Amino acid sequence: MPISGHDQLKADPAYQALTGLGAEFEIVEETVLGQRLPVFRQRHQSLIELLLDSQKHGDRIFMVDGERRLSYRQHFEQVKSVARYLAETHGIAKGDRVAIFADNSIEWDAAFWAAQSLGAIVVAMNGWWTAQEFEHAWQxxxxxxxxxxxxxxxxxxxxxxxxxxxxxxxxxxxxYAQPSELPQTAIDEDDPALIMFTSGTTGRAKGALISHRTEVGFTHCNRFATAFGMAQWGMKLSDRPSGVTLGVAPFFHMSGLGGLMLQTRVMGDTVVLYKGRFEPEKLLGMIEQEKVSTFTALGGMGPRIINCPSADRYDLSSLTTLIFGGSPVPHSVQQGLRKVFPNAQATPAIGYGTTETGSVPVGFSGQGFIEHPSATGDMNVLHELEIRDENGTALPDGQDGLVWVRSAFNMLGYWNNPEASAEVLDQNRWLCTGDIGRIEQGLLYINSRARDMILRSAENIYPTEIENRLDAHPQVKESAVYGVDDDVHGQAVKAVVVISEPEAATEAELAEWVGEALAAYKVPAHWRLTDEALPRNATGKVLKDQLRAQDA
Incomplete structure (x- = not known):
């Protein structure tokens, strides 16, 4: 049976107070793309309504980009000027696609909002792409x-x-020097706003078509989660001071666009852009200088911060919210980062979602995450989740299967690819994420990407389990585990392990370490020890295809 955020929370008095009749987050059921689904009654009807509402923050700093510090008021003036330029100089109108291929910047942000005001669809090109990868998305x-x-x-x-x-x-x-007024464009909630590309680790990138409803819903659900968390302590959203978020995720990814460009705007916060190659000392210095309160540790950032020898030289007391995202996080990394950021001890958080879900269907924070560090959380409000087998049959709790999600915020479909859309969206707008997971006591546990599962002599092996064990070794910085062809077993387990220094550990020592905690058939039969960081994509996920190519 599906589980939903409403069913999990409905008995909580704080939830009832926030979502009841006439409340700020009152929940009603409406028809969305042919399906009756829960939504907030009070909501922005488009991204432009959200933009206009954010002008109440006035002269508060919205974005810091190097030496430039831009207020909400200044940003709005820039958006109006760019919108006029796009319309008058390039004839951009509703439904046109406008591609952005750039690093995170004030200009990226201004271009996005200007295009939205015209009803155009922003095509968020992956800024790390080669010319060949770009050309595929362009065509x-x-x-x-x-x-x-x-x-x-x-x-x-x-x-x-x-x-x-x-x-x-x-x-x-x-x-920017040409003042203007914001265009008046009729926009429906389910009009397309954005094309965002899938990670590309499963083949050629597909363009997920995202609506205004989805982007607005991302922010409102996260805002509700903040309000609900504060209500547990007897506080209201109005009691929350404005915060400073360190922006490390790229805008061409949902965690960057939704979490930085949109969410900070709704909350009236400041986003400080981290630009250039990741360096722990640079990041820690920015947290100290800008008094950053929120930071999301993506991918391999965590281990490098933990192993940074100068971490204790920085004043990191401002950081009170530590978020994990991008991939499952080893318990050892969670513990290590909480030590580096002591004032975030009680507020670690994790969220689970995909480009296609548009929002964050699952997540939790605080004590729940501390007590269940290998889970990705419980259901967020307005979302449903079900675990199914490969034939689409619902599975009971505790059994691994494909993770399906439904909400009003799922993508509209893949751009110009109805066949691929039909493979992941069923007739009731349930979306197959492609991930393997299970439900235990209302919590979702993600084991690994479905394609990462190793089948050894009919035994399913999930790489994440082995990676978590390896990453807990004192001489291991990070690891990646995947299957390789084997004449006897069909597949064998291979581990690529980044060690702290040459000769710090041997294959035999690591095999014994894994074997102490996991069954013998899960111990890697093949090893590669290196001091080079693992290759990752923009979301922080390890590019195992590149590792496999290096084996050839």
Whole structure:
């Protein structure tokens, strides 16, 4: 049977007070794309309504980009100027696609909101792509305009771009100087707002089409989670001081666009952009200088921060919220980061979602996460979840299967790919995430990507379990486990292990370490020890295809 956030929370008095008749987060049922689904009665009807509402924050700093500090008021003026430029100079109108290929910046943000005000669809190009990867996404979506920074546009020199190309670095400074008014565009909640590409670790990137309802819902559900958490302590949202979020996730990913560009705006917070290659000392210095209160540790950041020898030289007392995201987090990493950021001891948080879910269906924080460190959380409000087998049959609690999610915020479908859309969205708008997981006592546990499962002599082996064990070894910085062909067993287990220094550990020592905690058939038969960091994508997930290619 499906589980839902409402069913899990409905007996809680704080939940009842927040969601009851006439309350700020009153829940009603409405028809969304043909399905009766729960939604908040009081909500922004489009991203533009959200933008306009955020003007109440006035001269509060919205974004810090290097030496530039931009207030909410200044940002709004920039958006209006860019919207006029897009419409008058390039003829951008409702339904047109506008591609952005750039690093996180004030310009990326201004371009996004300007396009939304015109009813255009932003195509969020992965800023790490090569020209070949970019070309696939370009041909798939056929944008009317390309906005990019100089570094990434130079990467496309070999391509013929069949649309106008604008360099954000130089052109927008001139555009900002031209004052304007915000366009008046009729926008429906379920109009498309964004094309965001899947991670690409499972093949050629697909473009998930995201609606205004989805993006707004992302922020409202997270805002409710904050209000609910505060209610447990007898506080209201109005008691919450404005915060400072360190922006490490790229805007072309949901955690960057939703968590930084949108969520900080709804909460009236400041986002400080971290730019360039990740360096622990640089990040810790920014937390100290900007008095950052919230930081999301993506992928391999955690182990590098923990192993940073100068971490104790920085004043990190401002950081009170530590969020984990991107992939399952070893318990040893969770504990290590809580030691580095002592004032976040009681408020670690984790969320689970995919590009296609649009929002964060599952998550929890605080004591619940501390007590269940290998879980990804319980159901968030307005979401349902079900575990099914490969034939679509619902599975009982405790049994692994495919994770299916339903809410009003699931993607509209894959852009120009109805076949792929039909594979993951059923007739009732349940979405198959492609992840393998199980429900235990109302909590979701994600084992690994379905494609990562190793089948050894008919035994299912989940790499995450082995990786967690390896990462707990004192000489291991991080690890990746995957299956390799084996003549006897079909597949065998291989581990690529990043150790602290050469000769710090041997294969035999690591095999014994794994064997002490896990069954013999889970101990890797093949090893590669290295001092080089594992390759990761923008969300922090390890690119195991690259590791496999290195084996060839």
């Amino acid at each position: 798939l979506t056929r944008p009317a305009l390309l906005l990019g920074d100089s570094k990434r546009l130079a990467r496309l020199a070999s391509l013929k771009i069949d649309a106008p190309v604008v360099e954000l670095d130089s052109e927008f400074a001139r555009v």
